Amino acid sequence: MRTNTSLVVAAAVSLASLLPARPGYAQSLTAEAAISAGVSTDNHVAAAATQVRVFGDADAGIRYYTEASWARTSDVGSDAFGAAYPYGNRVQVVEAYGERMFRPHDALLSVRAGRFRTPFGISSGSDHAYSGFTRAPLVRYDGYFALSNSFLEQGVDVMAGVPRLSVEAGVGRPADIGTAVRRAGTDTIVRLQSYAGPWIFGVSHIRTSPYQPASFAFGRADFTGVDARFMRDGVQLRGEFIAGRPFDGVTTTGWYGDALVHRVGMGPVTAVARLEQLDYDTPVSAFVLHTKRQTVGARVRALKNLSVQVSVLHQSGQLQSAYGSMALDVGITYTIRRP
Amino acid sequence: MANAVVWLDAAPAPAPIARRMVLDQRNLQFSPRVLAVQVGTTVDFPNNDRVFHNVFSFRDGKVFDLGMYPVGAVRHITFDKPGLSRIFCNIHPGMAAYVMAVDSPYFAVSNDDGAFSIAAIAPGPYKYRAWRAGAADMSGTWTDGILSISWP
Numbered sequence: 068m069r070t071n072t073s074l075v076v077a078a079a080v081s082l083a084s085l086l087p088a089r090p091g092y093a094q095s096l097t098a099e100a101a102i103s104a105g106v107s108t109d110n111h112v113a114a115a116a117t118q119v120r121v122f123g124d125a126d127a128g129i130r131y132y133t134e135a136s137w138a139r140t141s142d143v144g145s146d147a148f149g150a151a152y153p154y155g156n157r158v159q160v161v162e163a164y165g166e167r168m169f170r171p172h173d174a175l176l177s178v179r180a181g182r183f184r185t186p187f188g189i190s191s192g193s194d195h196a197y198s199g200f201t202r203a204p205l206v207r208y209d210g211y212f213a214l215s216n217s218f219l220e221q222g223v224d225v226m227a228g229v230p231r232l233s234v235e236a237g238v239g240r241p242a243d244i245g246t247a248v249r250r251a252g253t254d255t256i257v258r259l260q261s262y263a264g265p266w267i268f269g270v271s272h273i274r275t276s277p278y279q280p281a282s283f284a285f286g287r288a289d290f291t292g293v294d295a296r297f298m299r300d301g302v303q304l305r306g307e308f309i310a311g312r313p314f315d316g317v318t319t320t321g322w323y324g325d326a327l328v329h330r331v332g333m334g335p336v337t338a339v340a341r342l343e344q345l346d347y348d349t350p351v352s353a354f355v356l357h358t359k360r361q362t363v364g365a366r367v368r369a370l371k372n373l374s375v376q377v378s379v380l381h382q383s384g385q386l387q388s389a390y391g392s393m394a395l396d397v398g399i400t401y402t403i404r405r406p
Numbered sequence: 407m408a409n410a411v412v413w414l415d416a417a418p419a420p421a422p423i424a425r426r427m428v429l430d431q432r433n434l435q436f437s438p439r440v441l442a443v444q445v446g447t448t449v450d451f452p453n454n455d456r457v458f459h460n461v462f463s464f465r466d467g468k469v470f471d472l473g474m475y476p477v478g479a480v481r482h483i484t485f486d487k488p489g490l491s492r493i494f495c496n497i498h499p500g501m502a503a504y505v506m507a508v509d510s511p512y513f514a515v516s517n518d519d520g521a522f523s524i525a526a527i528a529p530g531p532y533k534y535r536a537w538r539a540g541a542a543d544m545s546g547t548w549t550d551g552i553l554s555i556s557w558p
Contacts, residue, residue, distance in 0.1 A: 097433060099500060122433050130433065166456070168477075175478045177456065191457045193434075193498050226456070230478035265473050267458070298460060298474035301496070329496055331464045337496075374499065404500050 095123035098405050105201065105376075105398030107147040109390050114140040114148040114398075118161075125165070134161040134192070143246055144389075146208045147396055151196035153209070153217045153245030161219065161244065162192075175233060177226040182242050185218040186235055187256055187271040188294045188307045192216075198327060199339035199366035201378050201396040205358060205386075206309050206321025209247035212347040212356065213309060213319045214273070214290055217245035220254055232261045241276060249288075252276035267296040277314040286315030301330035313347075321345040335368035339378070358384035364396075374400050407520040407538065409440040411506045412555065413513035414524070414532035414548065426450060429493065429503060431459045436493060436503035438515070440539070445488050445509045452480040460496035467491030467507070490537065506537060 099120045106113050116138035125131050140147070140154040148154075152161060164181030184190050188207075195203060195216050202208070209215045222239020237256040241249035254275040261268050271292045277284040290311030297304040306324035313319055323343035329336070340363045347356040364378025376398045383392065425447055430437040432454040443449060453459045453475055461481070462471040467489040472481040474497070485491070485507035495501040506513075512532070514522035534553060536544040541557045 095433065097435060099434075124433065168454070168456075170478070173478075177477070179456075193457055197499055198497070226477075230476055233476075233478075260476070262476055262479070267474065267476065296458075296474060299471075301462070301464070301471055303460070303474065303496070329462075329464075331469065368499065402500060 101402045103400040105148045107396040109147045109394035112142045112145045112147045130166045133163045151192045159244045180223045182221050187273050188292045199337045204323035205345040209245045212313045247278040249278040250276040265299045269294045284314035303327040317349040319347045337366045339364045356385050358386045408518045410516040410538035411442045412536045413508040413510045416510040440504045442506045442513045448484045463491045465492050
């Protein structure tokens with residue numbers, strides 16, 4: 068893996084002399100910290116977290132991004148407040164990468180190396196962490212036999228195309244730090260994305276290692292997903308459908324649809340709603356996981372740097388048996404940024 | 407005092423000298439944080455981040471929502487009325503900027519040292535106005551020479 072990384076970075080450096088890059092930017096550094104706390108009626112979960120992000124421009128047109136977090140929850144089995152960072156009760160580096168972007172004519176070529184979120188579907192931290200939802204979609208949460216928002220790759224990815232149509236290909240090894248940690252191996256991820264007007268569409272595929280123990284989870288994990296987003300007049304609709312196998316002999320299928328509404332007249336309030344379903348099927352009927360969940364909530368920017376997130380969910384299926392049919396989550400986040 | 411906007415009343419102003427300006431989105435922030443434009447100027451909002459951005463201004467000034475768009479894409483807004491617009495990203499709450507549209511060809515934004523300069527001014531006197539975020543607007547009369555503005 069190290070060999071591949073070096074080769075791609077070297078290729079990017081040599082391309083710098085051939086391709087017109089973006090105009091030069093001065094070195095810069097921005098630091099951002101977010102302190103969060105939350106409680107849920109879901110098994111009386113209490114959670115607290117601190118994230119620090121440092122990003123900016125380095126030399127030679129290379130941009131950097133690092134994010135570290137500390138987070139603790141009273142119940143690691145609950146997915147409450149598990150939207151975008153892991154709860155390990157220790158300081159952990161989440162992302163740390165360098166990126167170089169070229170703009171030959173109107174095209175795009177971006178090379179990224181380091182440790183980054185698995186670029187499958189709707190995957191950036193800001194898509195999930197600050198949107199108004201306190202939980203990750205079921206099909207994107209640790210431990211539900213699919214993909215996790217906390218999955219990380221240690222490797223390289225390349226994005227090429229034009230703004231309206233781009234392809235992204237990544238190769239790396241798992242560098243997960245959540246409760247679901249994939250076994251060692253080589254990951255490959257391919258994503259195709261296009262946008263037209265208010266619509267954005269994507270198709271993603273990943274081949275990776277299972278996070279379940281090797282004693283029973285044989286083979287490789289394969290998932291394919293389609294995602295779509297629509298944004299107009301302060302209304303964002305988005306969703307993903309993901310299907311595949313977490314390991315040999317079992318399948319996981321899941322989807323979610325989100326609505327996020329922040330229209331003129333709503334002031335500091337963003338209203339959110341989600342419908343979702345997860346189906347994990349295995350020949351051992353005692354281990355199947357079928358769950359439906361409906362969530363409504365809001366994010367309120369109470370003060371300049373302070374936001375409050377409230378959500379109410381209803382669920383049925385196996386998660387209802389474990390955690391009940393209803394839950395209320397309340398969280399606050401205080402964010403500071405310098406400069 | 408950086409990012410203070412100073413302009414001289416000169417309406418009706420001639421057409422903008424530079425009809426296009428850029429408010430970049432890079433490294434999860436707007437650049438510059440404060441942009442002054444003459445009324446009628448079109449501002450480009452390019453997305454130079456790998457993540458999506460959704461630029462909007464709902465509160466006052468020019469009201470718009472550019473929708474969500476990816477890296478490499480550019481959307482535009484023409485500021486056709488004077489006033490202050492507060493610019494945000496609907497996806498990244500930490501992103502914020504100001505666009506001050508003025509009906510005058512004589513305007514400037516102060517640099518990191520708090521200095522500014524406005525060139526090629528026709529003979530005055532003029533009424534000057536000054537704005538900076540979080541402070542009361544200032545105004546007065548200027549004829550020639552150095553104009554010094556300080557907020558209490």
